[in-house]
Amino acid sequence: MDACLNLTYKELKHLRDVKMTALQLNAAKKQLIGQIGVASDNNENNALDMAKSFLHYNKFDSPEALFHRIESLTAEGLLEVANEMFAEEMLSTLIYR
Amino acid sequence: MHYNQHTLPNGLRIIHAPSLSKVAYCGYAVDAGTRDEQENEQGMAHFVEHLSFKGTEKRKAWHIINRMENVGGDLNAYTNKEETVIYSAFLTEHFPRAVELLTDIVFHSTFPQREIDKEVEVVIDEIKLYDDTPSELIFDDFEDLIFKNHPLGRNILGKPEQLRNFTTADVLNFTSRYYHPTNMVFFVLGNLDFKKVVRLVEKSMHDVLFSEYKTIRNSPPAYIPEHLVVPKDTNQAHVMIGGRGYDAYSEKRTALYFLNNILGGPGMNSKLNVSLRERKALVYSVESNLTSYTDTGVFCIYLEPILKMWMLV
Numbered sequence: 001m002d003a004c005l006n007l008t009y010k011e012l013k014h015l016r017d018v019k020m021t022a023l024q025l026n027a028a029k030k031q032l033i034g035q036i037g038v039a040s041d042n043n044e045n046n047a048l049d050m051a052k053s054f055l056h057y058n059k060f061d062s063p064e065a066l067f068h069r070i071e072s073l074t075a076e077g078l079l080e081v082a083n084e085m086f087a088e089e090m091l092s093t094l095i096y097r
Numbered sequence: 098m099h100y101n102q103h104t105l106p107n108g109l110r111i112i113h114a115p116s117l118s119k120v121a122y123c124g125y126a127v128d129a130g131t132r133d134e135q136e137n138e139q140g141m142a143h144f145v146e147h148l149s150f151k152g153t154e155k156r157k158a159w160h161i162i163n164r165m166e167n168v169g170g171d172l173n174a175y176t177n178k179e180e181t182v183i184y185s186a187f188l189t190e191h192f193p194r195a196v197e198l199l200t201d202i203v204f205h206s207t208f209p210q211r212e213i214d215k216e217v218e219v220v221i222d223e224i225k226l227y228d229d230t231p232s233e234l235i236f237d238d239f240e241d242l243i244f245k246n247h248p249l250g251r252n253i254l255g256k257p258e259q260l261r262n263f264t265t266a267d268v269l270n271f272t273s274r275y276y277h278p279t280n281m282v283f284f285v286l287g288n289l290d291f292k293k294v295v296r297l298v299e300k301s302m303h304d305v306l307f308s309e310y311k312t313i314r315n316s317p318p319a320y321i322p323e324h325l326v327v328p329k330d331t332n333q334a335h336v337m338i339g340g341r342g343y344d345a346y347s348e349k350r351t352a353l354y355f356l357n358n359i360l361g362g363p364g365m366n367s368k369l370n371v372s373l374r375e376r377k378a379l380v381y382s383v384e385s386n387l388t389s390y391t392d393t394g395v396f397c398i399y400l401e402p403i404l405k406m407w408m409l410v
Contacts, residue, residue: 001334004379004402008338011368015356031366032358044186046114047122047286050100054112055126055180055282056345056391060100069351081352085342085396092322094239096231096335 001097012091015082020075033067101291105299107307108279113294114286121287123195124184125203128312129275131178132248132390140255141263141271143176144220148268149183150174151212153205158212164198165191172198178249179390189287193297200301203276208268221257231335232401236386239337242325243395247317277310278302316392333381334404339397345389353396354387361385361398369398379403 020028040046040063053060101113134141150172151158165172170187183203185195227234237252244250283298320341329335343350361369361384369383381401388395 001336001402003377004336004373004400005338007372007377007379008369008383008398008400011360011372014368015360028355028359031364032355032362035358035363043116043118043120043286044122047124047184047284048182050112050114050286051124051126051182051184051282051284052180054102054110054284055128058110060112060114066351070355073352073355077349078352078356081349082356084349085340085353085356090320090322091338091340092239092242093324094235094242094337095326096235096329096331097326 001095005093009088012082012086012088016079016086019079022075025073025075025078029070029073032070036063036066101294103291103295105278105295105302107302107305108277108309109298109302109305110282111295111298112282112284113289113291115291116286116288118288119189120186121189121192121195121285121289122184122186123192123283123285123287124182124199125281125283127181127183127203127276127281128179129271129280130176130180131251131253132314133179133275133312134248134251134271137259138267138271139251140220140253140260141268142181143253143255144216144260144263145208145268145272146174146176146181146183147216147220148208148212149202149206151216152207152209153201154207155205156201161198161202165195168194170195176253178253184284189289192285192287192289192294196297197301200298200305203281204302204305206272208265208272210265213263213265213268217260217263220254220260224254224257227254231329231331231333232399235335235337235399236397238327239339239397240395242323243320243339243341244317244393245321245323247315249317249390249393275310275312277308278305279308280310280312314392332404334402336400336402337397338400339385339395342387342394342396343389344392344394346391347389347394350389350394357385357387357396373400 050060103111130142150161165185168191172185174183187195241250285294361367373380373383383400385398
């Protein structure tokens with residue numbers, strides 16, 4: 001259990017401390033865009049996503065708009081978000097044992 | 098994606114995405130979920146979803162379930178913290194049938210007490226099943242920890258003792274608060290003429306009048322991290338790590354979504370899967386998730402550690 005927790009915190013720390021290289025960033029963008037593209041081949045999910053988005057935000061972004069936002073991400077911006085979201089002192093834990 | 102939209106005089110928003118498929122999907126999405134229940138209504142949003150198929154002013158439950166099934170279609174629904182969706186999948190030619198049925202279900206359900214009494218037991222069985230599935234239960238319990246003392250932390254299914262007290266009047270009280278045309282959208286994805294879509298939806302709603310209503314929500318209080326160990330009589334340990342995330346409107350949400358995918362997304366090459374499972378064989382599974390609500394969010398990592406034999410001695 002402790003080994004699991006330690007390795008998890010180590011990965012979070014790495015995302016907080018180390019800026020992604022251009023190569024890593026491009027590879028991760030390519031993977032996520034590909035995953036979204038594959039998932040978009042499900043019309044039922046597309047209909048439900050559209051409904052939810054229109055219900056709450058009165059708009060529905062195309063996958064292309066999301067791809068553009070992903071392409072615009074920078075290593076500096078990601079580091080900032082990782083430090084905001086993955087700070088160890090701000091994380092809760094729940095364990096069933 | 099190209100889509101068409103229109104608002105009816107009664108305030109209902111209609112959204113249509115054209116598709117070339119022979120199969121179409123349509124339904125109502127209502128801006129009402131678990132977080133919109135009052136203290137004594139826990140489980141009501143989900144319960145309404147169940148009861149929607151149990152009778153309207155002109156149909157018995159049997160007629161409802163057969164209406165789309167008879168033409169090879171199906172009826173489906175789900176509830177979450179912020180919305181309830183009731184929808185159908187069918188061959189495009191049966192769109193008029195689907196619209197008429199869904200409008201009847203959403204606006205003219207009667208929620209008979211005899212059906213409530215039967216359905217309560219079905220939901221309580223669902224709760225028991227859920228309690229026996231710690232790998233799912235822990236996600237709800239974690240949200241309870243992150244949104245402590247706020248309706249967002251509540252379990253969608255509710256509590257058996259409250260469910261058993263629900264009456265027709267209670268259910269109607271809930272739907273009369275939230276089931277207004279201005280508080281929902283009608284969505285369609287299919288190879289349909291949009292003018293025909295609008296005409297048929299409007300026709301089906303001829304007796305549903307305009308009533309101004311928009312769900313208003315209170316945001317959860319400030320977040321204080323907590324660490325909790327819960328003894329469970331299971332062979333398997335389950336672990337959640339995480340905290341508050343960005344709301345769905347946040348400009349930083351895409352960055353967190355991206356980081357989440359790198360860390361514990363569905364790919365087997367995610368950082369956590371490689372580190373904990375592939376390299377060290379410490380877990381059966383590991384994943385990270387991001388849920389964004391309209392005013393807040395949750396980021397979490399779920400681990401199923403492998404307990405070595407010596408730990409069990």
